[in-house]
Amino acid sequence: MPTVAELVLARRHDAHVGLRFEDESWTWQEVTAEAAARAEMLSSLRPAAGEPFHVGVLLENVPEYLFVLAGAALCGATVVGINPTRRGDELARDVRHTDCWLLVTDAKGAELLADLDTGVAPHRMLLVDSPPYRSLVARHHGAPLPPPPSLPTERDLYLLLFTSGSTGAPKAVRTSHGRAAAAALAMAQGSGFGPDDVLYCAMPMFHGNALHSCVVPAVASGATLVLRRRFSASAFVADIRRYCVTYFNYVGRALAYVLATPPSPEDADNRLRFAFGTEASPADISAFRRRFGCPVVEGYGSSEGAISMTRVPGTPRTALGKPPPGMDVAVIDPDTLRECPPARFGPDGRLHNADEAIGEIVARDGVARFEGYYGNDEADRLRTRHGWFWSGDLGYRDEEGFFYFAGRPTDWLRVDGENFAAAPVERILARLPGVVTVAVYPVPDPRTGDQVMATLELADPAAFDPRAFAAFLEEQPDLGTKWAPRFVRIGHVPLTATGKVDKRPLREEAWRCADRLWWRPAGEAAYRPFTQTDAAAVEAQFAAAGRRVLLPVTMRR
Numbered sequence: 001m002p003t004v005a006e007l008v009l010a011r012r013h014d015a016h017v018g019l020r021f022e023d024e025s026w027t028w029q030e031v032t033a034e035a036a037a038r039a040e041m042l043s044s045l046r047p048a049a050g051e052p053f054h055v056g057v058l059l060e061n062v063p064e065y066l067f068v069l070a071g072a073a074l075c076g077a078t079v080v081g082i083n084p085t086r087r088g089d090e091l092a093r094d095v096r097h098t099d100c101w102l103l104v105t106d107a108k109g110a111e112l113l114a115d116l117d118t119g120v121a122p123h124r125m126l127l128v129d130s131p132p133y134r135s136l137v138a139r140h141h142g143a144p145l146p147p148p149p150s151l152p153t154e155r156d157l158y159l160l161l162f163t164s165g166s167t168g169a170p171k172a173v174r175t176s177h178g179r180a181a182a183a184a185l186a187m188a189q190g191s192g193f194g195p196d197d198v199l200y201c202a203m204p205m206f207h208g209n210a211l212h213s214c215v216v217p218a219v220a221s222g223a224t225l226v227l228r229r230r231f232s233a234s235a236f237v238a239d240i241r242r243y244c245v246t247y248f249n250y251v252g253r254a255l256a257y258v259l260a261t262p263p264s265p266e267d268a269d270n271r272l273r274f275a276f277g278t279e280a281s282p283a284d285i286s287a288f289r290r291r292f293g294c295p296v297v298e299g300y301g302s303s304e305g306a307i308s309m310t311r312v313p314g315t316p317r318t319a320l321g322k323p324p325p326g327m328d329v330a331v332i333d334p335d336t337l338r339e340c341p342p343a344r345f346g347p348d349g350r351l352h353n354a355d356e357a358i359g360e361i362v363a364r365d366g367v368a369r370f371e372g373y374y375g376n377d378e379a380d381r382l383r384t385r386h387g388w389f390w391s392g393d394l395g396y397r398d399e400e401g402f403f404y405f406a407g408r409p410t411d412w413l414r415v416d417g418e419n420f421a422a423a424p425v426e427r428i429l430a431r432l433p434g435v436v437t438v439a440v441y442p443v444p445d446p447r448t449g450d451q452v453m454a455t456l457e458l459a460d461p462a463a464f465d466p467r468a469f470a471a472f473l474e475e476q477p478d479l480g481t482k483w484a485p486r487f488v489r490i491g492h493v494p495l496t497a498t499g500k501v502d503k504r505p506l507r508e509e510a511w512r513c514a515d516r517l518w519w520r521p522a523g524e525a526a527y528r529p530f531t532q533t534d535a536a537a538v539e540a541q542f543a544a545a546g547r548r549v550l551l552p553v554t555m556r557r
Helices: 004-009 028-044 063-075 088-097 107-113 131-138 177-191 208-221 233-242 254-259 282-292 377-383 422-429 466-474 504-509 532-544
Strands: 017-021 024-027 054-057 078-081 102-105 125-127 157-162 172-176 198-201 224-227 247-251 274-278 296-301 308-310 329-332 359-363 389-397 403-407 412-415 418-421 435-444 450-458 487-490 516-519
Touching: 004 028, 004 063, 004 177, 004 208, 017 028, 017 063, 024 028, 028 063, 028 131, 054 063, 063 078, 063 208, 063 224, 088 107, 102 107, 107 125, 125 131, 157 177, 157 208, 172 177, 177 208, 177 274, 198 208, 208 224, 208 247, 208 274, 233 254, 247 254, 254 274, 254 282, 254 435, 282 296, 329 389, 377 389, 403 422, 412 435, 412 450, 418 422, 422 435, 422 450, 435 504
Parallel strands: 017 224, 054 078, 054 102, 078 157, 102 125, 198 224, 198 247, 247 274, 274 296, 450 487
Antiparallel strands: 017 024, 157 172, 296 308, 329 359, 359 389, 389 403, 412 418, 435 450, 487 516
């Protein structure tokens, strides 16, 4: 099995343009020379034998990130992707938890780290936009590429990449050289990437989506890699035309934000062959293809690398797809450890047996593919209990073997004794004209179970019409009788740094929020504004029922 270091070495004589950033460009030969300089520089700063040689990188998508990634691959350092949207003690915890010996950042990152206990000595913090760093790199320019016998092996640790943290504290996923190279080669070869392709990376490089589906595949294939500092929906069309982009990767709501920009008759005048990503809605996938003439390939995969699924011919519109041949994936009841029965749908498409069909998506052969979390044995045990890999995602499977996403365990709702998942409700609400993003989540009921709350991010928030919304719900044949939102919040849907919806702050605020809020009290047909008086009355019901402890902490002060 090849390593990432070997993929980098394979580009050492390649005079084709390998990297473009803003108005600058480098051939692959020049990229490998920069990598050799970083490899020698990092080696000169390595810790004593036996200490983890971990290099934290806190940067936007800039060329130096690629040079350090490639240099670390050559010298055997482990790159730790640090999330720049984290703050304070949580940011410091990420650095300490992964035993970073060096921190590569810039002046902006240094401000975030100021006065934090990261465990990294000041002289081991390297600021890429400072004269001392430029001098340090210059001293190693012209460094030879290391000989193959000195390169890391396929089992050596190459990356520590944090999970998104949408369901709890982020965990650092271990990724070996072999796994990273295999993923890149599979992506490059399966997609037919070559020197004529231009791969556009605007998703953050501290996350596996960018590295495994764009950055390292560009190295593996010799395609040109275009880096953008950070994702910009308004700049997307200009970028794909300027750089003649043939492919881009995405996560979460990126397509929705691009589609929310004003259309142009020239949108389809591009070289895009296809896009690949996760968690876009079926409606956004269809709309993107119509507007840009670009097929969108939606996949599903765990950050841990143990489970993957792709949409194959015949995949239902709202399904994730199927796992590759030979991968043993099932939907399991975590209490009984039995496989859940297939989903049964009515003529209207509604899932009729959610109680029994929805379980956790599990790879019964996935433990061998899981390389573990760094410094988190308890998380390892939870993921691999009973000898299986548990994804932490809810799902269901139909009679044809297609899998469907049903949310996270925290997205499970129980209303009037009926259990259902948030994802099917979100797919229905996403049909509402003008919707950019939808988040559905449980808030406590004053007497028992949950109530449904939805936050709608609209292209024009002022256009929300409560009467039209109620009529829209009535027209949806597959909307369960308990699924209609009790509360509707009109505002911004928060995202993690990787573009995934982060429902935690929404659940914590519940109806005590600054956004416009509408509700439909029990037994009423119309939505009306939710006032402070309404909030006080609802919260008094919790106190009267002895359920005040279920209210978010902010409401109990």
